Amino acid sequence: MTNPQQTPRTPAIRLIFEYEGDSVRLVFQQPVDTVISGFDTVAGTGSGNYVVETRDDRGQRLDRVPARGAFLESAEVFPENHTEPIIRVDVEARGAFTVIVPASAETTQVAVVRVAPPGGEALQDVDLATFRLER
Numbered sequence: 001m002t003n004p005q006q007t008p009r010t011p012a013i014r015l016i017f018e019y020e021g022d023s024v025r026l027v028f029q030q031p032v033d034t035v036i037s038g039f040d041t042v043a044g045t046g047s048g049n050y051v052v053e054t055r056d057d058r059g060q061r062l063d064r065v066p067a068r069g070a071f072l073e074s075a076e077v078f079p080e081n082h083t084e085p086i087i088r089v090d091v092e093a094r095g096a097f098t099v100i101v102p103a104s105a106e107t108t109q110v111a112v113v114r115v116a117p118p119g120g121e122a123l124q125d126v127d128l129a130t131f132r133l134e135r
Contacts, residue, residue, distance in 0.1 A: 012036055013103040013133065015052065017112060019071060020094045024112045024129040027096070036065075036102050051115055052099045054107045055130075063102045067112065070097040108133060 016028040050067040071093045076086050101110060111130040116123035 010036060011103045011105075012100050013107075014098060014100050015110060016096060016098050017052075017067075017070070018096045019112075021092060022071075022114075022128050026110070026129075026131040029134060031103070032100060034100060036100060049115060050128075051113050052101055053111045053113055054101050054103065055109045055111060056106045057108050059109070062104065062107055064113075065099050065101050067097055067099055070095075070112075071114075103133070108135070 012032050012034050014028075014030045014032045015026060018025050018027050050070045051064045052067050053064050054062045056062060072095065073090060073093045074088050075091045077089055078086055101107075109130055109132050112128045114126045114128055116125050
């Protein structure tokens with residue numbers, strides 16, 4: 001039996017990025033068949049430090065998705081002696097992260113953006129990198 005109130009599927013793309021410091025590159029993109037809820041997207045200036053924005057040909061923002069786990073600058077260190085505590089140390093931001101973004105017909109590019117903290121009147125969001133999508 002089909003549910004007439006099923007959420008309609010929106011085209012989406014899985015993106016994998018690699019980063020070192022503030023240098024970012026798009027290493028993989030793949031269309032996916034999934035539902036992206038409003039919970040997954042970020043309205044306004046966002047929550048969290050980094051987002052991936054989808055944009056149209058004019059560079060206008062269409063959607064924003066949090067880049068969870070991106071640009072981490074600390075790591076857990078496990079001691080050899082298991083009776084000692086696990087500690088967290090500062091490290092250079094380096095690694096990879098994956099996001100799934102909505103990809104309407106107007107979506108032609110994505111940008112990785114460092115979001116200015118709320119209330120920071122003098123601070124602005126910073127585009128770290130922009131990439132054209134393969135369609």
